[in-house]
Every structure is written in structure tokens, then in C-alpha cells.
Amino acid sequence: MGRGLRAVLPLGLxxxxxxxxxxxxxxxDNGVGSTNGNMALFSLPEDSPVGSHVYTLxxxxxxxxxxxxxISFDPSARSVFSVDPNFGNITLIEELDRERExxxxxxxxxxxxxxxxxxxxxxxxxDANDEAPRFIQEPYIVQVPEDTPAGSSIAKVHxxxxxxxSGGSVTYFLKNPHSTKFSVDHHSGVLRLQAGATxxxxxARAHFIAVVAKxxxxxxxxxxxxLSATTTVTVSVExxxxxxxxxxxxPYYGYVYEDTLPGSExxxxxxxxxxxxxxxxxxxxxxxxSDGAFEINETSGAISIIQSPAQLRREVYELHVQVxxxxxxxxxxxxxxxxxxxxxxxxxxxxxTFYGESGPQNRFELSMYEHPPQGEIxxxxxITVNDSDQGANAKFNLRLVGPGGMFRVVPQTVLNxxxxxxxxxxxxxxxxxxxxxxxxxxxxxxxxxPKKFTSTADIVIQLLDTNDNVPKFTxxxxxxxxxxxAPGGSNVLAVTAVDPDTGPWGEVKYSIYGSGADLFxxxxxxxxxxxxxxxxxxxEDTARYNFYVKAEDMEGRYSLAExxxxxxxxxxxxxxxxxSVQEKTMVLGTPVKIEATDQDAExxxxxxxxxxxxxxxxxxxxxxxxxxxxxLKNSIRSLDALHNITPRGDHTWSLEVQAxxxxxxxxxxxxxxxxxxxxxxxxxxxxxxDFLMQTKDDPMKAVGVLAGVMAITVAITxxxxxxxxxxxxxxxxxxxxxxxxRKRPSPAPHTxxxxxxxxxxxxxxxxxxxxxxxxxxxxxxxSLGSSPPPKAPAPPPPxxxxxxxxxxxxxxxxxxxxxxxxxxxxxxxxxxxxxxxxAAGRPVQSALVSELRQKFEKNVKSKAYF
Numbered sequence: 001m002g003r004g005l006r007a008v009l010p011l012g013l014x015x016x017x018x019x020x021x022x023x024x025x026x027x028x029d030n031g032v033g034s035t036n037g038n039m040a041l042f043s044l045p046e047d048s049p050v051g052s053h054v055y056t057l058x059x060x061x062x063x064x065x066x067x068x069x070x071i072s073f074d075p076s077a078r079s080v081f082s083v084d085p086n087f088g089n090i091t092l093i094e095e096l097d098r099e100r101e102x103x104x105x106x107x108x109x110x111x112x113x114x115x116x117x118x119x120x121x122x123x124x125x126x127d128a129n130d131e132a133p134r135f136i137q138e139p140y141i142v143q144v145p146e147d148t149p150a151g152s153s154i155a156k157v158h159x160x161x162x163x164x165x166s167g168g169s170v171t172y173f174l175k176n177p178h179s180t181k182f183s184v185d186h187h188s189g190v191l192r193l194q195a196g197a198t199x200x201x202x203x204a205r206a207h208f209i210a211v212v213a214k215x216x217x218x219x220x221x222x223x224x225x226x227l228s229a230t231t232t233v234t235v236s237v238e239x240x241x242x243x244x245x246x247x248x249x250x251p252y253y254g255y256v257y258e259d260t261l262p263g264s265e266x267x268x269x270x271x272x273x274x275x276x277x278x279x280x281x282x283x284x285x286x287x288x289x290s291d292g293a294f295e296i297n298e299t300s301g302a303i304s305i306i307q308s309p310a311q312l313r314r315e316v317y318e319l320h321v322q323v324x325x326x327x328x329x330x331x332x333x334x335x336x337x338x339x340x341x342x343x344x345x346x347x348x349x350x351x352x353t354f355y356g357e358s359g360p361q362n363r364f365e366l367s368m369y370e371h372p373p374q375g376e377i378x379x380x381x382x383i384t385v386n387d388s389d390q391g392a393n394a395k396f397n398l399r400l401v402g403p404g405g406m407f408r409v410v411p412q413t414v415l416n417x418x419x420x421x422x423x424x425x426x427x428x429x430x431x432x433x434x435x436x437x438x439x440x441x442x443x444x445x446x447x448x449x450p451k452k453f454t455s456t457a458d459i460v461i462q463l464l465d466t467n468d469n470v471p472k473f474t475x476x477x478x479x480x481x482x483x484x485x486a487p488g489g490s491n492v493l494a495v496t497a498v499d500p501d502t503g504p505w506g507e508v509k510y511s512i513y514g515s516g517a518d519l520f521x522x523x524x525x526x527x528x529x530x531x532x533x534x535x536x537x538x539x540e541d542t543a544r545y546n547f548y549v550k551a552e553d554m555e556g557r558y559s560l561a562e563x564x565x566x567x568x569x570x571x572x573x574x575x576x577x578x579x580s581v582q583e584k585t586m587v588l589g590t591p592v593k594i595e596a597t598d599q600d601a602e603x604x605x606x607x608x609x610x611x612x613x614x615x616x617x618x619x620x621x622x623x624x625x626x627x628x629x630x631x632l633k634n635s636i637r638s639l640d641a642l643h644n645i646t647p648r649g650d651h652t653w654s655l656e657v658q659a660x661x662x663x664x665x666x667x668x669x670x671x672x673x674x675x676x677x678x679x680x681x682x683x684x685x686x687x688x689x690d691f692l693m694q695t696k697d698d699p700m701k702a703v704g705v706l707a708g709v710m711a712i713t714v715a716i717t718x719x720x721x722x723x724x725x726x727x728x729x730x731x732x733x734x735x736x737x738x739x740x741x742r743k744r745p746s747p748a749p750h751t752x753x754x755x756x757x758x759x760x761x762x763x764x765x766x767x768x769x770x771x772x773x774x775x776x777x778x779x780x781x782x783s784l785g786s787s788p789p790p791k792a793p794a795p796p797p798p799x800x801x802x803x804x805x806x807x808x809x810x811x812x813x814x815x816x817x818x819x820x821x822x823x824x825x826x827x828x829x830x831x832x833x834x835x836x837x838x839a840a841g842r843p844v845q846s847a848l849v850s851e852l853r854q855k856f857e858k859n860v861k862s863k864a865y866f
Contacts, residue, residue: 072106321339377423396446406426437462574661
């Protein structure tokens with residue numbers, strides 16, 4: 001059944017004896033390279049990813065029973081694989097590392113439920129190029145003398161790679177082979193000094209060589225990779241005595257001043273062995289050029305003067321100093337020479353000095369007007385500066401220190417002596433209002449002397465004022481509030497303008513102008529604004545005023561500011577109703593509204609509250625305090641409920657309504673309101689009554705409807721007449737003297753029926769009725785030739801309610817006219833039901849017609865019907 005241990009474990013001996021024998025399951029042995037079976041000679045690369053399916057266990061049961069698969073490991077070993085018991089799929093669950101574990105032992109088993117067969121298998125882990133070379137014996141530090149011959153071996157590096165095959169072979173390379181003096185053997189790792197190369201301690205005391213170790217490459221996770229490692233070899237160069245002494249800090253210059261004492265050190269020269277790794281001792285000496293005036297310390301190199309400066313015969317001395325190495329054996333070795341230049345210098349003992357017209361002076365004063373012209377010279381200052389030293393000691397700079405940017409000084413650099421000139425640089429900054437006195441420091445500073453002597457002089461300038469400022473208000477605009485009942489001459493506010501100039505130039509005169517300035521005056525010097533003595537202010541007429549104030553100095557320079565004056569409203573108006581006695585018609589369930597106006601300008605003076613001061617009975621109406629809407633109490637929902645409250649059955653109630661404003665003190669006005677109450681059912685049964693309700697507050701609306709109907713009728717008639725005229729005019733037939741034009745039957749003339757005044761005969765409505773005039777008939781006889789004009793038509797007969805269908809000799813132009821006149825009642829017999837209906841509608845029509853008559857008569861006086 002394959003390589004390894006195979007064991008058959010009977011699971012039920014009793015069943016084997018009593019029943020037919022059950023054979024154990026077994027694995028298939030598919031040989032090397034197979035990915036399913038019993039894992040015989042199975043190998044796996046170490047770079048196989050965790051979680052991948054690597055093998056499938058495959059076996060069978062002789063009886064065909066289902067089998068299950070299992071895999072286990074030694075308790076001391078890692079569990080590298082897991083298996084699906086049903087399908088036998090083996091999954092890698094731990095990362096493999098051949099360098100740590102190149103074989104894995106596991107026990108695989110197959111079971112049919114009664115028998116279990118187990119086999120011990122060994123899985124080989126194959127190599128992948130996953131290990132980089134690693135240098136051993138690091139760090140690499142070697143000491144090499146600077147005189148080492150070219151081609152010499154100086155060090156050896158060694159790296160190992162734990163991979164097998166080409167991945168475990170190592171070769172060596174230099175990381176920067178073109179910028180180094182060294183080379184490396186690719187196989188042995190031996191470092192050598194390249195042919196023709198030399199080491200020099202004085203140029204480079206150490207060299208750093210980067211060596212790279214690479215493996216031969218191999219496969220890793222399906223790709224070919226080459227791994228490498230880098231190390232640094234430090235080559236320390238050892239010094240060898242092969243360099244002459246070297247002077248430090250050349251060239252050498254020294255100076256002898258006129259007050260230098262004999263024996264004073266002038267300067268020190270410094271030299272050292274060129275071989276700095278193991279330097280020799282050096283000694284100094286003067287070879288020539290001193291003429292006995294200087295000497296040098298042989299160990300320190302300090303050069304000193306041994307004569308008085310007054311005894312020196314030359315201005316410049318050129319000395320030659322020699323330095324000699326002394327070997328460890330005490331014998332002289334290498335030597336070097338350096339020149340030293342020593343100059344005799346005059347002492348700088350005179351600082352710069354300022355002079356005026358009468359001699360040395362350190363304070364200069366001047367008076368001038370502000371804002372002088374740009375570039376002007378301050379001619380009132382006569383300043384001279386002088387330095388008594390010679391040459392470079394007499395060279396100095398001039399600077400003006402003080403408020404910046406106003407003036408500049410000329411010249412800026414002086415040699416020995418110069419006349420000082422101060423010029424205006426920025427005229428705008430020279431301002432009397434900012435600076436009454438300008439103070440500057442005039443500095444003279446030596447340029448190239450060691451001590452840099454300095455001198456100072458004070459420049460004091462007294463500025464004089466000019467009229468260079470405009471008066472400016474403290475604000476661009478002013479806001480004032482005064483009550484509308486303020487008496488004439490009341491103060492409003494005070495404006496202020498400031499002119500920084502002094503004397504008369506700083507005095508400000510005020511004035512006002514503008515469309516809103518008629519009621520106001522201003523004091524010319526104090527700036528107090530007050531009302532005209534005769535001014536009467538009224539917030540309801542004009543609530544706000546605005547005008548301009550002007551501030552002007554004596555030369556006419558001025559500025560403006562805007563003034564806003566707001567009148568504070570005073571409660572000085574009573575609320576007013578349109579009429580003291582008002583009549584309203586209320587539809588049951590719909591409120592009526594009263595309105596009073598208050599002419600005050602602002603709240604709360606013009607806000608009106610309404611209340612019922614007297615009503616009889618008192619429990620019928622409610623009123624909205626703010627809107628003035630009056631409605632029946634919620635308990636009254638029908639006319640029957642009203643009849644219960646008023647047994648007489650009245651439909652009209654009188655209320656005393658008060659309108660009261662919210663001002664302090666508060667004013668109020670009362671009005672008498674008569675209300676007629678009708679039911680919505682009556683309006684629905686009588687459309688004209690409904691229309692009267694809609695136009696009860698505006699009777700001219702009904703007149704407008706009537707006028708519109710008549711205008712349309714007239715327009716249609718004119719169009720028809722015009723069309724007929726042009727048709728007859730263009731006709732070529734000879735017409736008789738009188739031609740009768742017949743027209744097709746047409747609807748009734750557009751006679752305006754003002755139904756809203758045609759009520760059924762009631763006590764109130766029967767008194768007013770609209771009488772309709774008969775329609776006017778205009779004949780239009782067109783004739784050809786010189787026939788006489790037609791005669792005026794006879795008066796038309798009374799109009800009939802239906803149009804005549806018979807022939808007509810003239811065109812009828814419908815016109816409407818009407819008037820209100822008392823009409824006598826004409827009783828006529830009526831059916832009982834109609835009489836009952838009219839009796840129920842009489843209170844409604846009587847109240848509406850009465851109210852309409854009053855408003856209509858009032859409006860007819862000022863407006864025509866057509």
C-alpha cells in the first residue's frame with residue numbers, strides 16, 4: 001500500500017466474527033510527482049504561500065463505503081498542514097523554511113467508519129532562493145601605511161549564503177569601482193590596492209570601500225531573483241615621515257605704531273610638520289631682512305621689535321623666516337621658508353571734529369516752515385567737519401540719525417575735511433502738527449581705522465506752522481432724534497470739526513445747506529444745530545430730514561458731514577371711523593369688519609384696539625380686539641337662536657363700538673354700528689341677493705358691471721354698422737333711394753338688466769327701482785347719387801321684453817339708461833308658496849337695499865354712470 005508504516009485497526013471485533021468480514025480502506029499510490037494519493041515521495045518548495053492547496057489525499061474502500069481523511073503530526077513538531085476530511089484536500093497552514101526544516105514528518109489516515117488505516121509519510125521541503133548572502137567577521141577595519149606598494153593585498157571579506165545550488169554561490173563586487181583606489185577578487189573577496197594607486201596620509205587619512213556580495217540567483221515565488229548584501233571596509237592610512245614643514249596662515253603682515261615699545265611682539269608665525277600623523281618638532285629662525293630691528297623666538301615663532309619705532313630707518317621691512325624639522329634622533333631634517341612684511345604706521349589719535357562759523361561746535365539750531373520744497377538745502381546751517389589724521393586715518397562717513405526719511409546729508413564720505421549740507425528728502429513728513437521740534441544727531445564715523453573714532457553734533461530744527469490742514473468732522477454723519485412737538489428754537493445736536501492748525505488757521509466756522517435744512521439753523525462757532533423759531537414739526541407730514549453741515553477755515557478749506565434728523569412721533573391724533581353711524585349686513589356664520597385709522601406716524605401711537613362698549617342684548621356679539629372683526633357668539637348658530645334672544649324677531653342690531661389707540665396718553669373714538677343678519681340659505685335661494693352681499697360695501701362695482709355690458713353692446717353695434725357701410729360703398733349696383741336692409745334673426749338686444757335692484761316687492765325695495773328707457777333705433781340709409789339726407793326718425797315705441805321677429809327698416813342700436821325713483825307698489829296675485837318665500841326674503845332685501853341706496857346716492861353725486 002506504499003512506503004511507510006501501514007496499520008489496520010479493527011474497530012469492531014465482535015462484528016467481524018458475527019457478520020461478513022469488512023475490508024479496510026486504503027490509499028492510492030500514484031508515484032513520484034503526483035499531487036494526489038498517499039503523499040509518497042511528495043516534495044514542496046519552501047516559498048509555497050500559506051493557505052494554498054498543495055496536495056489531495058485519495059483512497060477508497062473495497063465495500064464502496066464513504067471514507068474520511070485525517071493528518072496528524074508529532075506533538076513536538078509544528079502542524080504544517082490541514083486536511084479536508086471529506087475531500088482529502090491538504091492546505092499549507094504554516095510558512096516553510098528549508099534552512100530551518102528540510103523534512104516534515106506526518107501521519108495520514110483514511111477511515112470508512114469501522115476501519116482506520118494510517119501511514120507515516122515524509123514531505124521533502126525543496127530550496128528557494130530566499131536567503132541573501134551574509135558577511136561574517138564584520139566590521140572590517142584595516143591599518144595600511146601610506147607607502148604601501150600598488151597591487152598589495154590589504155584585507156579579505158567573506159560572505160555565506162545558506163541557499164543551495166546557484167542561490168548559495170557568492171561573488172564579490174565593489175559598489176563604486178570607478179571612484180576608488182582599490183579592487184576586489186570576485187571569488188575570494190581579497191581587497192588590493194590598484195596598480196598605479198598610492199596612499200597619502202596628508203590628503204586622505206581613511207578610505208571607505210563598499211563591497212557587495214551577490215548570490216547566483218534562483219527562483220522565489222515564481223520569479224527569478226538575485227539577492228545581495230553590502231558591507232563597508234574601513235582602510236585607515238598610517239602616516240610616514242615624507243613631508244616638509246608647512247607654514248599656517250600665510251602671508252604674514254605686521255604693523256609697528258609710533259607708540260610701540262621696544263620688546264613688544266609684532267606678530268607670530270606658525271609652522272608644523274607636514275606629516276601630521278607623527279609630527280616632528282620644528283624650530284624658527286630669521287634668515288635676513290631684519291637689519292637688527294627684529295628678532296624671533298625659535299620655539300614659538302613670535303617676532304618682536306628690539307628698537308624704538310623712532311629708530312626705524314625704513315617704512316616697510318621684508319623678513320624671511322625659516323623653519324626646520326628636528327627628527328626623533330635630534331638631527332635637522334626638512335626645512336621651509338616664508339616671507340614676513342612689517343610696516344611702520346602713523347598713530348590714529350585725532351577724531352573727526354565739527355566746526356561752526358566761530359570754531360568747534362556740537363549744536364546747530366534752525367527755524368523753518370513745515371513742508372518745505374523737496375530737495376531744498378537748509379542754508380541756515382553752516383557746518384564744517386575735519387579729521388587731522390593722515391591717509392586712511394582721516395577717512396570717515398557722515399550719518400544723520402533721527403526721524404527717518406525727512407533729510408539726507410551730503411557728502412556721505414569725507415577725506416580730511418568737507419562742508420556739510422543737509423537736504424530735504426520727504427517734505428510730507430515735516431509736519432508741524434506732528435513735530436514742533438525736530439532733533440537729529442549728525443555722526444562722523446571713521447571708516448578703516450581700528451579704533452573707529454566717532455564725533456556727534458546736535459541738529460535742532462524749530463518748525464513753524466502753515467495752513468495745511470482741512471477742518472475735519474469727528475464723524476462722517478450725525479444722527480439726531482427729537483419729538484415732533486418740540487417748540488421752535490429747540491436744540492437738535494452739536495457737530496464738531498477740528499482743524500489741527502494753530503492761530504486763526506485753526507478757527508472753524510459752521511454752516512448748513514441742503515433740501516432738508518429749511519427748518520434748521522446752526523451756530524457758526526459752536527456747531528449747535530437747532531430748529532427755526534417758527535418751525536412746526538409734524539412726524540405725520542415728514543418723519544425724517546437730512547442735510548449737510550460744512551466746516552470751513554479762514555482760507556476756505558472745508559469738509560462736509562451729513563446730518564440725519566428723525567422726528568419722534570407723539571400721540572396727537574384720535575382714531576377715526578369712516579362714519580359715525582355705520583350699517584353692515586352679516587351673513588350668518590361670517591364676520592363683519594369695522595375699521596378705524598389713526599394718523600399718527602409710528603407704533604404704538606397708530607395701533608388701534610377695538611371693543612364693544614354697548615350692545616342690546618349684550619350677549620350676542622364678540623369683537624376681535626386687533627382686527628375689528630365682529631361675529632356672533634359660538635352659541636348662536638341659526639336665526640331661530642336669534643329669535644329666542646329677541647322675541648320681536650328683529651333682524652337689525654345696534655352696537656356702540658370703540659376704537660382706542662395704544663399711545664400714551666391714549667385716545668379713543670366711538671361709532672354706532674347697525675348690523676342686519678341674514679341666513680346663508682336665503683342667499684343660496686336668491687342669487688341676486690348673494691351678488692348684493694358681495695357688492696354691499698362697493699356699490700360702484702355694480703355700476704361698473706353695468707357700464708361694461710353697455711360698452712360691449714355699443715362696440716358690437718359700431719362694428720356691424722361700419723362693416724355694412726363699407727360693403728355698400730364698394731357695391732357697383734344702382735340702389736334705390738330708400739334701401740331696406742334686412743338682417744337675420746338675432747338674439748334679444750343686449751339690454752342690461754340690473755337684477756340686483758329688481759327685488760320682489762318688499763316694503764323697503766319697492767321704493768327704489770331701475771327704470772329702463774326704450775332702446776333707440778338709428779336708421780342708416782345709404783344711397784348713391786345726390787339724394788337728400790334722410791329725415792330724423794320718429795320716436796321709438798316702448799320697448800318689449802322679447803325681440804320682434806318681423807321685418808325692420810332700420811338697425812337697432814341698444815342703449816341702456818336708468819335712474820332711481822320711488823315706485824308705487826302694484827299688488828298682483830301670487831301663489832301661496834311664492835308669497836311665503838318672498839316674505840322670508842323681505843328682511844334681507846330691505847336691509848341690503850337700504851344700505852346700498854345710501855352708498856349709491858353718495859357715490860352718484862361725484863361719478864357718472866357711463
